[in-house]
Amino acid sequence: MKICDILKEDKIISDFSGKTKEEVINQLIDLFQKDTRVNDLEKIRTAVLEREKIMSTGVGNGFAIPHGKTDGVNEIIAGFARIPATIDFQALDDKPVNLVFLLVGKENLVGPHIKLLSRISRMMNKEQFRNDLLAADTPAKIYEIFQNEEKNYFDIT
Amino acid sequence: MVSLEYLLLIGSILLLVSILTAKALQNVGIPTLLLFIGVGILAGSEGLGGIEFSDASMAQSIGILSLIFILFSGGLDTNWKESKIVSVPAFLMATLGTLITALVIAFFVTVIFKTSFLWGLLIGSIISSTDAAAVFSILRTGNIGLKGTVKPLLELESGSNDPMAVFLTIGTIELIMAPDKSISDLVLFFFLQIGLGLVFGILGGKLIVLFINKLKFFYEGIYSVLLLALVILLYSFTTLLNGSGFLAIYIAGLIMSNQQFIHKKALIGFFDGFAWLGQISMFLTLGLLLFPSELLLVTGSGILLSLILMLVARPLSVFITLIPFKFNLKEKMFISWVGLRGAVPIILATFPLLKGVENSHLIFNLVFFVVLSSATIQGWSINPVAKWLKLSAPLQLKKKLSLEFSSATDSDTDLIELIVPFNSSIAGKQIVDINFPADSRIVLIIRDEKNIVPSGGTVLEEGDILSILINKKNLQAVQKIFM
Numbered sequence: 001m002k003i004c005d006i007l008k009e010d011k012i013i014s015d016f017s018g019k020t021k022e023e024v025i026n027q028l029i030d031l032f033q034k035d036t037r038v039n040d041l042e043k044i045r046t047a048v049l050e051r052e053k054i055m056s057t058g059v060g061n062g063f064a065i066p067h068g069k070t071d072g073v074n075e076i077i078a079g080f081a082r083i084p085a086t087i088d089f090q091a092l093d094d095k096p097v098n099l100v101f102l103l104v105g106k107e108n109l110v111g112p113h114i115k116l117l118s119r120i121s122r123m124m125n126k127e128q129f130r131n132d133l134l135a136a137d138t139p140a141k142i143y144e145i146f147q148n149e150e151k152n153y154f155d156i157t
Numbered sequence: 158m159v160s161l162e163y164l165l166l167i168g169s170i171l172l173l174v175s176i177l178t179a180k181a182l183q184n185v186g187i188p189t190l191l192l193f194i195g196v197g198i199l200a201g202s203e204g205l206g207g208i209e210f211s212d213a214s215m216a217q218s219i220g221i222l223s224l225i226f227i228l229f230s231g232g233l234d235t236n237w238k239e240s241k242i243v244s245v246p247a248f249l250m251a252t253l254g255t256l257i258t259a260l261v262i263a264f265f266v267t268v269i270f271k272t273s274f275l276w277g278l279l280i281g282s283i284i285s286s287t288d289a290a291a292v293f294s295i296l297r298t299g300n301i302g303l304k305g306t307v308k309p310l311l312e313l314e315s316g317s318n319d320p321m322a323v324f325l326t327i328g329t330i331e332l333i334m335a336p337d338k339s340i341s342d343l344v345l346f347f348f349l350q351i352g353l354g355l356v357f358g359i360l361g362g363k364l365i366v367l368f369i370n371k372l373k374f375f376y377e378g379i380y381s382v383l384l385l386a387l388v389i390l391l392y393s394f395t396t397l398l399n400g401s402g403f404l405a406i407y408i409a410g411l412i413m414s415n416q417q418f419i420h421k422k423a424l425i426g427f428f429d430g431f432a433w434l435g436q437i438s439m440f441l442t443l444g445l446l447l448f449p450s451e452l453l454l455v456t457g458s459g460i461l462l463s464l465i466l467m468l469v470a471r472p473l474s475v476f477i478t479l480i481p482f483k484f485n486l487k488e489k490m491f492i493s494w495v496g497l498r499g500a501v502p503i504i505l506a507t508f509p510l511l512k513g514v515e516n517s518h519l520i521f522n523l524v525f526f527v528v529l530s531s532a533t534i535q536g537w538s539i540n541p542v543a544k545w546l547k548l549s550a551p552l553q554l555k556k557k558l559s560l561e562f563s564s565a566t567d568s569d570t571d572l573i574e575l576i577v578p579f580n581s582s583i584a585g586k587q588i589v590d591i592n593f594p595a596d597s598r599i600v601l602i603i604r605d606e607k608n609i610v611p612s613g614g615t616v617l618e619e620g621d622i623l624s625i626l627i628n629k630k631n632l633q634a635v636q637k638i639f640m
Contacts, residue, residue: 051573054573054632055575055635055636055639057576059576059577059578059579059620060578060579060580060581061579061580063579065576067574092578092581092639092640093578093579093580093581110624113574114574114601114603114622114624115603115606117574117576117603117622118603118604118605118606118620118621118622119606121576121620121621121622122605122606122620124579124620125579125619125620156606
């Protein structure tokens with residue numbers, strides 16, 4: 001499994017214009033309303049927001065990775081938002097956030113979930129990659145950047 | 158009198174030989190139960206070992222004890238979410254389906270071998286149930302993936318149809334030995350068996366969970382002993398009250414599989430080990446009990462009986478029972494083919510032996526023949542048949558990293574993932590230097606998608622995913638570290 005296998009183009013917001021952390025998380029989760037991989041949207045919301053309460057997932061450099069594990073999904077799902085105007089995500093480095101990656105995994109399938117988290121954080125730690133994403137203004141372009149970046153990565157099992 | 162050490166020596170060598178044989182032949186695809194029976198036969202009086210063993214009542218005791226572990230462990234290791242969907246058809250197959258199998262065989266035996274109907278019914282009853290140990294071992298240890306609900310259905314059926322077979326067998330023996338027994342007594346006996354088995358199973362499962370979670374022991378090992386005692390208690394208590402003890406412990410296992418209790422994972426592992434011990438010792442004993450020369454005498458009738466079972470009785474029972482349900486032709490054909498017989502029929506065949514039913518030795522050998530041929534032919538061909546019917550699915554890869562945490566009783570502690578922030582002050586530091594609270598632990602680091610087992614000297618890097626066992630009262634202290 002690769003990030004590009006679980007992230008679909010219609011789950012990418014290329015120009016989020018809201019103001020708050022909760023807004024962007026909710027809007028990303030709402031994209032999954034009719035997704036067959038999801039069986040309970042509210043469980044996802046609770047899991048992700050509960051996790052944010054423990055500690056913000058804004059890990060610095062303008063990037064945040066809200067995530068959670070819940071039996072509200074049948075498979076791992078992912079969403080992405082680009083925020084040209086930036087928002088306050090209560091990030092750990094107190095800087096505004098402009099790239100948000102949402103990852104929700106199955107309750108009892110921890111292995112792939114943390115491996116994916118690791119891959120995303122590894123990719124996002126590259127300044128060039130972040131800049132490419134910030135410059136891409138459509139979901140198609142964003143997806144293509146993920147695809148190019150992930151070419152050299154192996155499948156996660 | 159043989160010394161204890163001598164018995165232990167023989168027993169341990171037999172176990173070792175069985176395990177090593179299974180390991181050596183694991184890629185050949187022989188059902189493991191055949192291997193174990195084979196080792197038993199070889200060690201027996203007509204084989205290389207020359208061990209004299211013809212104690213049917215001891216074999217029966219070993220068999221029953223082993224079945225307790227196999228059934229309970231099978232229930233405990235079941236995915237209840239998968240099984241719930243198929244519980245109705247599985248229940249029908251376990252009751253009505255088993256009865257149909259027994260009746261069809263009784264009919265053919267009576268007609269072909271010109272026996273009395275009751276004698277035919279006795280054979281039919283004994284071989285009417287599919288074997289949980291055999292089905293589990295082939296569906297779970299074999300490299301087989303099955304589409305849809307076929308797998309949980311087969312497992313649930315095989316785990317829950319033994320009480321029916323036990324009932325039919327005991328009932329028929331009663332009718333043979335005491336012909337004036339009234340039918341209403343038998344009907345009452347049947348409902349007691351199933352009813353008490355179900356009720357005690359459900360209650361038992363819930364009470365056991367409550368009991369385990371209430372009692373707080375300092376030593377983890379005590380929990381295994383506690384559960385062992387409770388399971389055997391449940392079996393014997395139910396059986397002594399004329400309920401089906403086998404059904405009760407299987408149901409209890411199922412109930413528990415869906416609940417959280419202390420040391421769940423360790424306890425599942427403990428019983429998994431016992432189930433294996435049970436399987437090996439049971440089949441070894443049955444192999445020892447068998448005299449292959451006697452088996453050869455029933456070859457002709459044995460083959461005929463096996464064919465009737467595999468090609469007529471089982472398919473008829475499957476197709477009739479599943480009429481109300483949505484299974485397509487291919488699935489029904491496959492379900493018919495996975496009618497593996499195993500230890501239960503052989504153990505049941507010792508009942509008439511011990512009760513002194515006429516020609517019971519012939520029954521024992523016939524039943525043994527049917528089980529061996531069913532395990533060989535069906536057991537061996539399940540994979541190709543699944544492929545041929547296009548029912549096989551890629552085997553789901555087991556999670557390579559298994560992290561499970563249940564905080565059922567200890568709600569202060571949780572397992573969470575935190576990311577070492579970019580440009581953070583803790584990146585580049587050793588774990589020992591970051592003042593991590595004493596009762597919270599970094600249990601695993603995932604860096605570049607690889608697992609690192611942390612020690613005090615491990616240096617953290619930006620973007621590391623930390624799997625942290627955290628005591629909630631330490632939350633703020635941990636937050637501070639990450640800021």
